Amino acid sequence: MTSLRRFPKAVLFDAYGTLFDVHSVVAAAEQLFPGQGDALSQLWRLKQIEYSQLRTLADPNGSHYKPFWDVTLDALRHAARRLRLPLDAAGEKRLMDQYACLSAFPDTAPALRALREYGAAPDGRALGLGILSNGNPGMLEIAVKSAGIADLFDHVLSVHSAHAYKPAPAAYALGTRAFDASAREIVFVSSNGWDVAGAGWFGYTTYWINRSGAPLEELGSKPRGIGTGMAELVDFVKTLALTEKD
Amino acid sequence: MTSLRRFPKAVLFDAYGTLFDVHSVVAAAEQLFPGQGDALSQLWRLKQIEYSQLRTLADPNGSHYKPFWDVTLDALRHAARRLRLPLDAAGEKRLMDQYACLSAFPDTAPALRALREYGAAPDGRALGLGILSNGNPGMLEIAVKSAGIADLFDHVLSVHSAHAYKPAPAAYALGTRAFDASAREIVFVSSNGWDVAGAGWFGYTTYWINRSGAPLEELGSKPRGIGTGMAELVDFVKTLALTEKD
CATH class of the missing domain: 3.40.50.1000 (HAD superfamily/HAD-like)
Known part of the structure; x- marks a missing residue:
C-alpha cells in the first residue's frame, strides 16, 4: 500500500x-432596473463579502455571525439603497430567488x-x-x-x-x-x-x-x-x- | 464632587x-493619470480597508499584521494595476507623499x-x-x-x-x-x-x-x-x- x-x-x-456565477443575477436585475443590473450585481456582491467579513472580524467567536442567506439579503438591501433603486418586496424576492439557484x-x-x-x-x-x-x-x-x-x-x-x-x-x-x-x-x-x-x-x-x-x-x-x-x-x-x- | x-x-x-479627507489625493492622482484620478482614489481606499481587515481576520493575534503605511502602499499598487495605470516609482512616491499629509x-x-x-x-x-x-x-x-x-x-x-x-x-x-x-x-x-x-x-x-x-x-x-x-x-x-x- x-x-x-x-x-x-x-x-x-x-x-x-x-x-x-454570482453575476448570473444580472439579467433579472437588469429587467427590474434597466441600465443598472450590472451595477447592482457588483455592489451586492461587494457588500455581501464585506458584511460577512466584518461580522467575523468584530468577534471571531461568532456573536455577530448570521447565516450567509441573511447577510446576502442585507447586502442586497444596502446596495439597492446606495444606488437609489426602488426595490420592493416583490423585487427583493425575485432577486433572492435568483441567487438561490445561481448558474x-x-x-x-x-x-x-x-x-x-x-x-x-x-x-x-x-x-x-x-x-x-x-x-x-x-x-x-x-x-x-x-x-x-x-x-x-x-x-x-x-x-x-x-x-x-x-x-x-x-x-x-x-x-x-x-x-x-x-x-x-x-x-x-x-x-x-x-x-x-x-x-x-x-x-x-x-x-x-x-x-x-x-x-x-x-x-x-x-x-x-x-x-x-x-x-x-x-x-x-x-x-x-x-x-x-x- | x-x-x-x-x-x-x-x-x-x-x-x-x-x-x-482621504480623497484629497485626487488632484495629484488626476495630474498623473488624467481622467482616472477619482477612480484610482476610490479603489485605493477600498483596497486599503479590505487589506487591513483581511490581515486581522486571517489571524486576530496579528501574525499577518503589517503597518497601515505598508498596507496603504500595497493597496495603491493593486489599484493602479487593476485600473491598468502605469504607476512608476516616482508616481508611487508622489501619491504616498500626498497620503502622508492629507487635508x-x-x-x-x-x-x-x-x-x-x-x-x-x-x-x-x-x-x-x-x-x-x-x-x-x-x-x-x-x-x-x-x-x-x-x-x-x-x-x-x-x-x-x-x-x-x-x-x-x-x-x-x-x-x-x-x-x-x-x-x-x-x-x-x-x-x-x-x-x-x-x-x-x-x-x-x-x-x-x-x-x-x-x-x-x-x-x-x-x-x-x-x-x-x-x-x-x-x-x-x-x-x-x-x-x-x-
Whole structure:
C-alpha cells in the first residue's frame, strides 16, 4: 500500500464566484432596473463579502455571525439603497430567488467530472473533492442540486458550523478536518483573490481561477497555481500529483 | 464632587475619512493619470480597508499584521494595476507623499476647538478628546501636525500597539483603556459605516458623520447620532451631556 500516490489528497472548492456565477443575477436585475443590473450585481456582491467579513472580524467567536442567506439579503438591501433603486418586496424576492439557484460556470461540471474520474483511477489516487463555502447549508444544498453536481463531492462544507466566515482560520480548518489531511495536502481553489490569500496563509496549496484577468492581490500570499478556468485546474492537479510526494 | 457632569467622558475620532479627507489625493492622482484620478482614489481606499481587515481576520493575534503605511502602499499598487495605470516609482512616491499629509476637512479643526472649549468649562465637564485610528503612529503624528490639530487631543491612539485592525475588539479596546472609561461613556465618531457598526458592537456610543448622504450599513448596529458634518457633532455631544447621567 505504500506505493499509493496520495498527493494531493483532495481538491476543495470555494463555491460563490468559483463554481457558481454570482453575476448570473444580472439579467433579472437588469429587467427590474434597466441600465443598472450590472451595477447592482457588483455592489451586492461587494457588500455581501464585506458584511460577512466584518461580522467575523468584530468577534471571531461568532456573536455577530448570521447565516450567509441573511447577510446576502442585507447586502442586497444596502446596495439597492446606495444606488437609489426602488426595490420592493416583490423585487427583493425575485432577486433572492435568483441567487438561490445561481448558474454554475459552463466549465464547472466537466472539470469536476474529470477530477472524479482521475481520482477513481485503479492505481489508488483516491482524490477527494469538496466545497468549503461561506454559504449556509440550505443555500449550498439547493445550489449544488440545481447545478446537477451534488453527487460529485465527498464533502459540502459550510462555514456555518464554525460560525466564522472566511478568511478566519476556524472556517478553513473545516476542510482539513473533513478530509483528515494537512492543509498542504489539499488544493484549495477559489476565484476570489482574498480567499486564495487567506487559504494560503492557512497553509493550503492554493489555485486561483482568474477568469477576469485581474492582477494578484497585494497580500503577500501567492497562489501555487493560476489559470483562467477550471480546465487548467485539472491539468494542474495531475501535474502536482506527478511532481510531489506526500 | 458628585455634581460633576461626566457623561460623555470622551469623544474618540476615527482619523482617515473622518478628520482627514482621504480623497484629497485626487488632484495629484488626476495630474498623473488624467481622467482616472477619482477612480484610482476610490479603489485605493477600498483596497486599503479590505487589506487591513483581511490581515486581522486571517489571524486576530496579528501574525499577518503589517503597518497601515505598508498596507496603504500595497493597496495603491493593486489599484493602479487593476485600473491598468502605469504607476512608476516616482508616481508611487508622489501619491504616498500626498497620503502622508492629507487635508483635514474644513470643519475638523473648528469642531475640535469647540469641543475642547466645552470640555474645559469651569463646571468640570472635563471632556477628553482622542483619535483611534488604523494608521500607524508615524502616519498619525505627521497627519495631525500638518493639519495643526496635534495639541487638541489627549490621546492619539494607533491600532499598531494591538497589531489588530478595526473592527477587531482588540483595536477598539485601546480607547476604553486610554480614557479609563466604559465604552458607553465614550462617543466614537466615524464617517465609515463599517467603523460605526464595529464600534457600536463593541459598546461605544456612536456617531456617524455621513458627509455623502449614504444609506446606513445593514449591519444591525445603528449609530446613536447621525450628522452631515462635524458641527452637528458638537451639538450632539452637548445635548447628550444634558440628557444622560453617568
